[in-house]
Amino acid sequence: MSAYLALEKKFRRMNAIGEASGVLGWDMSTVMPAGGAEARMEQLAALSGVQHEILTSREVEDLFAQALEDKGDLGSWQLANLREMQRIWRHATALDGDFVEAQTKAGKRCEMIWREARPNNDFASILPAMKEVLNLTQQEAKIKAELFECDTYDALLDHFEPGGKSMRIDAIFDDLAAFLPDFTQAVLEKQASETAAVMPDGSFSLKAQEALGREMIKAVGFDFNHGRLDVSLHPFCGGVPDDIRITTRYDEADFMTSLMGVLHETGHAMYEHNLPKDWRLQPVGSARGMTMHESQSLIIEMQASRSEEFVSFVAEKAKVAFGGQGTAWAPENMQRIYNKVKPDFIRVDADEVTYPAHVILRYRLEKELIKGSMGLEDLPHAWNDGLEDLLGIRPPNDTLGCLQDIHWYDGAWGYFPTYTLGAMAAAQLFASAKAAVPEIPSALAQGNFGPLMGWLNENVHAWGSFLSTDELLTTVTGHPLDPQVFKAHLKARYLDV
Amino acid sequence: MSAYLALEKKFRRMNAIGEASGVLGWDMSTVMPAGGAEARMEQLAALSGVQHEILTSREVEDLFAQALEDKGDLGSWQLANLREMQRIWRHATALDGDFVEAQTKAGKRCEMIWREARPNNDFASILPAMKEVLNLTQQEAKIKAELFECDTYDALLDHFEPGGKSMRIDAIFDDLAAFLPDFTQAVLEKQASETAAVMPDGSFSLKAQEALGREMIKAVGFDFNHGRLDVSLHPFCGGVPDDIRITTRYDEADFMTSLMGVLHETGHAMYEHNLPKDWRLQPVGSARGMTMHESQSLIIEMQASRSEEFVSFVAEKAKVAFGGQGTAWAPENMQRIYNKVKPDFIRVDADEVTYPAHVILRYRLEKELIKGSMGLEDLPHAWNDGLEDLLGIRPPNDTLGCLQDIHWYDGAWGYFPTYTLGAMAAAQLFASAKAAVPEIPSALAQGNFGPLMGWLNENVHAWGSFLSTDELLTTVTGHPLDPQVFKAHLKARYLDV
Numbered sequence: 004m005s006a007y008l009a010l011e012k013k014f015r016r017m018n019a020i021g022e023a024s025g026v027l028g029w030d031m032s033t034v035m036p037a038g039g040a041e042a043r044m045e046q047l048a049a050l051s052g053v054q055h056e057i058l059t060s061r062e063v064e065d066l067f068a069q070a071l072e073d074k075g076d077l078g079s080w081q082l083a084n085l086r087e088m089q090r091i092w093r094h095a096t097a098l099d100g101d102f103v104e105a106q107t108k109a110g111k112r113c114e115m116i117w118r119e120a121r122p123n124n125d126f127a128s129i130l131p132a133m134k135e136v137l138n139l140t141q142q143e144a145k146i147k148a149e150l151f152e153c154d155t156y157d158a159l160l161d162h163f164e165p166g167g168k169s170m171r172i173d174a175i176f177d178d179l180a181a182f183l184p185d186f187t188q189a190v191l192e193k194q195a196s197e198t199a200a201v202m203p204d205g206s207f208s209l210k211a212q213e214a215l216g217r218e219m220i221k222a223v224g225f226d227f228n229h230g231r232l233d234v235s236l237h238p239f240c241g242g243v244p245d246d247i248r249i250t251t252r253y254d255e256a257d258f259m260t261s262l263m264g265v266l267h268e269t270g271h272a273m274y275e276h277n278l279p280k281d282w283r284l285q286p287v288g289s290a291r292g293m294t295m296h297e298s299q300s301l302i303i304e305m306q307a308s309r310s311e312e313f314v315s316f317v318a319e320k321a322k323v324a325f326g327g328q329g330t331a332w333a334p335e336n337m338q339r340i341y342n343k344v345k346p347d348f349i350r351v352d353a354d355e356v357t358y359p360a361h362v363i364l365r366y367r368l369e370k371e372l373i374k375g376s377m378g379l380e381d382l383p384h385a386w387n388d389g390l391e392d393l394l395g396i397r398p399p400n401d402t403l404g405c406l407q408d409i410h411w412y413d414g415a416w417g418y419f420p421t422y423t424l425g426a427m428a429a430a431q432l433f434a435s436a437k438a439a440v441p442e443i444p445s446a447l448a449q450g451n452f453g454p455l456m457g458w459l460n461e462n463v464h465a466w467g468s469f470l471s472t473d474e475l476l477t478t479v480t481g482h483p484l485d486p487q488v489f490k491a492h493l494k495a496r497y498l499d500v
Numbered sequence: 501m502s503a504y505l506a507l508e509k510k511f512r513r514m515n516a517i518g519e520a521s522g523v524l525g526w527d528m529s530t531v532m533p534a535g536g537a538e539a540r541m542e543q544l545a546a547l548s549g550v551q552h553e554i555l556t557s558r559e560v561e562d563l564f565a566q567a568l569e570d571k572g573d574l575g576s577w578q579l580a581n582l583r584e585m586q587r588i589w590r591h592a593t594a595l596d597g598d599f600v601e602a603q604t605k606a607g608k609r610c611e612m613i614w615r616e617a618r619p620n621n622d623f624a625s626i627l628p629a630m631k632e633v634l635n636l637t638q639q640e641a642k643i644k645a646e647l648f649e650c651d652t653y654d655a656l657l658d659h660f661e662p663g664g665k666s667m668r669i670d671a672i673f674d675d676l677a678a679f680l681p682d683f684t685q686a687v688l689e690k691q692a693s694e695t696a697a698v699m700p701d702g703s704f705s706l707k708a709q710e711a712l713g714r715e716m717i718k719a720v721g722f723d724f725n726h727g728r729l730d731v732s733l734h735p736f737c738g739g740v741p742d743d744i745r746i747t748t749r750y751d752e753a754d755f756m757t758s759l760m761g762v763l764h765e766t767g768h769a770m771y772e773h774n775l776p777k778d779w780r781l782q783p784v785g786s787a788r789g790m791t792m793h794e795s796q797s798l799i800i801e802m803q804a805s806r807s808e809e810f811v812s813f814v815a816e817k818a819k820v821a822f823g824g825q826g827t828a829w830a831p832e833n834m835q836r837i838y839n840k841v842k843p844d845f846i847r848v849d850a851d852e853v854t855y856p857a858h859v860i861l862r863y864r865l866e867k868e869l870i871k872g873s874m875g876l877e878d879l880p881h882a883w884n885d886g887l888e889d890l891l892g893i894r895p896p897n898d899t900l901g902c903l904q905d906i907h908w909y910d911g912a913w914g915y916f917p918t919y920t921l922g923a924m925a926a927a928q929l930f931a932s933a934k935a936a937v938p939e940i941p942s943a944l945a946q947g948n949f950g951p952l953m954g955w956l957n958e959n960v961h962a963w964g965s966f967l968s969t970d971e972l973l974t975t976v977t978g979h980p981l982d983p984q985v986f987k988a989h990l991k992a993r994y995l996d997v
Contacts, residue, residue: 016546016549016550019542019543019545019546020543020546020547020550022539022542022543023520023521023524023543023544023546023547024520026523026524026527026540026543027520027523027524030523030527034531034728035743036724036725036726036727036728036743037725038723038725038726038727038742038743039726039727039739039740039742039743041742042519042740042741042742042743042780043523043743045516045519045781046516046517046519046520046523046740047520048516049513049516049517049520050517050520050547052513053513053517053550226535227533228533228534228535229533229535229536230533230535230536231531231533242536243536243539243543244539245535245536245538245539246532246533246535246536246539246540283539284542
């Protein structure tokens with residue numbers, strides 16, 4: 004067996020073990036009894052320990068050396084696979100086992116304290132544990148930056164967005180930050196001058212919500228022979244490409260949030276399921292990164308499902324499903340609800356227009372914290388100042404401010420920008436999809452995602468990690484990530500220009 | 501770290517990986533969509549591959565050599581743990597990886613054909629695949645028998661019932677086989693002379709069945725903070741000691757089967773959960789073997805739950821749960837249903853009195869097949885003759901005969917005797933429990949399993965694999981496994997003597 008094929012075998016096993024962890028993670032969030040947590044932690048630790056040992060073995064190191072020497076024998080997908088293997092291997096071998104264990108422990112401890120600190124509005128209580136997490140994150144960034152010969156922030160970003168560069172993100176986000184305040188103001192004024200949105204009244208039976216959710220998931224193209232829909236506290240899309248586990252949560256007083264939520268998760272699910280089947284369990288067959296992943300959920304949720312065409316379709320479906328009556332169920336009203344803009348403190352509840360401000364704030368803050376140009380003591384104040392600058396509102400406390408998101412406390416630094424980069428990529432891909440397949444909007448008006456999904460399968464999903472994010476966008480849309488398309492989308496949707 | 505402690509660490513990881521497989525197995529049988537099967541097989545194969553590699557590494561071999569040399573430093577539980585580690589290691593290292601893979605493949609292929617052959621009554625179609633399975637089983641038996649210096653059948657039995665010896669089983673089963681035909685005849689005559697059992701009428705709502713099942717599971721002492729109850733095609737008790745997954749299936753026309761079924765599985769569950777907590781993930785902290793495991797399900801189902809005292813209690817509960825009326829719901833009638841004896845063809849539907857005949861038949865046949873003193877071509881005829889000898893009825897076809905059980909087709913040879921050995925151990929333990937704790941029957945009449953479970957925890961569960969099955973029985977009951985106690989139980993329950 005060639006060294007390359009031996010590596011494929013190693014990665015295949017390693018990724019099958021990763022899939023096992025994925026299913027166990029779903030189980031933990033949906034059906035596991037609380038008393039099973041300790042045993043589950045040990046199971047997951049054992050699996051990730053095995054993965055790490057496979058990856059950092061001397062044997063794999065030798066195989067890489069040999070495979071690189073024999074590169075000439077490989078086809079283009081094999082070469083791309085080897086490149087992706089190396090990327091994963093570089094991350095895994097950069098840090099020694101004790102360091103990773105210390106990081107995992109610090110993140111777990113900090114997250115536990117955070118679960119109390121957030122509702123108690125007690126940033127001071129988490130400061131020591133968070134300092135430990137940040138300290139280890141800074142060390143990781145420094146070690147990897149030297150090895151990868153890049154900026155410290157980019158060394159962390161690379162884990163979530165391979166090849167991502169903060170210099171580019173700075174430019175994109177600065178452009179957006181300059182555009183958004185005036186734009187948001189104009190949208191708020193426009194919406195204030197129009198008929199106000201009315202929330203449909205009701206208690207909406209969970210059973211009817213689930214049935215409608217399932218119908219919409221199927222409309223997107225999801226195959227329940229390869230996945231499930233369940234309930235969890237925090238909705239997610241988990242499982243493995245051929246057995247995808249979507250979750251949501253239902254609120255009897257509001258069916259609209261869960262409905263859009265499952266459409267969002269279905270976007271993630273379709274990407275995973277349609278990744279190139281010939282490269283299952285290989286790095287090149289995996290999703291490109293968090294920007295592309297988020298673009299796939301947001302193209303379904305924000306671009307397609309909140310379009311006038313689809314909202315009209317789903318308004319009628321919902322009206323029938325819940326036996327609704329009156330103007331609240333009119334398509335125009337649903338449209339107003341789903342596209343209502345309102346600056347607020349919590350990122351996960353934010354609308355499409357104000358969401359980027361939340362992300363830009365976090366991105367700028369985490370860059371400073373990682374660099375060390377700002378101390379953690381200054382975070383609450385800087386957070387509140389930053390939100391006020393970007394959105395014109397100031398959080399009254401840290402629960403609604405810097406304590407709201409789990410990411411930093413849990414050790415996920417360098418993740419935040421991918422949310423908004425994904426939103427921008429979604430706008431860009433949707434524009435190109437509509438240009439290539441003009442019947443996409445009229446199909447959506449019939450609840451038919453087929454034309455859009457066909458285009459996405461072919462132009463995004465099937466590529467896996469063969470290209471970089473920008474290469475893929477350039478190949479498919481003619482440009483690398485371009486904030487102008489996103490801005491044009493916002494202007495068209497919210498100001499009719 | 502001492503060699504012994506290093507081995508503990510290896511086994512801890514290996515067993516944590518085994519636990520991960522356990523949860524994935526539950527998932528596969530309860531919630532996994534059909535399209536996830538292929539990926540799941542690969543995940544499970546990767547996990548068992550890793551386990552096998554840990555166990556068969558040169559490092560572990562060296563650790564065993566060193567640990568045996570330093571034996572003098574170990575406490576009694578550590579010594580027992582080392583002994584159990586060695587037992588597992590001997591089984592794992594006896595066969596090389598290619599052989600095990602060939603066995604797994606042959607078993608899977610044969611099982612697939614069996615799934616068609618059984619409903620089609622087509623033994624001929626499965627004969628070639630079954631020959632392959634048996635051939636590999638015979639090779640395994642021969643290899644292990646030489647290594648373990650024991651009989652070929654015992655080499656297989658040891659996997660399910662550590663230290664089990666067919667010579668002892670022969671004697672026990674011959675004794676039972678001599679007793680059962682006349683006894684069964686006497687019971688049939690007695691029951692024929694008495695009031696006939698009447699099945700309660702109804703469609704029994706699945707929701708009410710589940711609620712009653714949950715109440716009874718809790719009555720046994722099961723803690724839903726450490727487990728779940730779900731539905732699967734074939735009921736089982738899976739998961740891990742601190743997160744136990746019981747399953748059942750419901751039939752709207754019959755609540756009594758599922759009710760006794762969940763009590764049976766809860767017996768397994770209590771054993772697993774109450775295994776010594778200090779030895780979690782270590783071999784000595786695991787269940788002793790299939791005989792003891794089955795004894796724990798049967799002591800709850802057959803001994804306690806079908807006792808006059810408990811059936812009276814549960815009859816009233818069921819009457820209320822399903823709004824039942826009339827004599828069918830009277831305790832005496834429930835008693836008659838739950839203790840009705842009727843020779844029939846299918847093992848899994850058999851009553852307590854006729855069940856051993858099914859097991860003795862399979863045990864005798866598999867011994868001959870493994871030894872090679874009978875060919876597989878002769879199996880259908882020998883099966884039918886054997887059942888006629890033992891039970892007085894002759895299967896009209898192989899679907900109701902030698903095609904009914906998955907075990908042999910799937911590669912599980914040497915398993916069958918543990919069902920009846922477990923039933924006998926259950927009778928023996930229950931007799932001792934009642935002698936030690938006289939209030940057990942009156943507590944069961946109140947639906948209170950506490951006194952029985954307290955005794956079982958202390959005398960059985962907490963021992964894990966510290967002792968052998970016979971040592972444990974001798975310590976707790978004063979005798980090794982003794983067929984007389986089982987026979988006395990049958991005579992008391994079915995003939996009032």
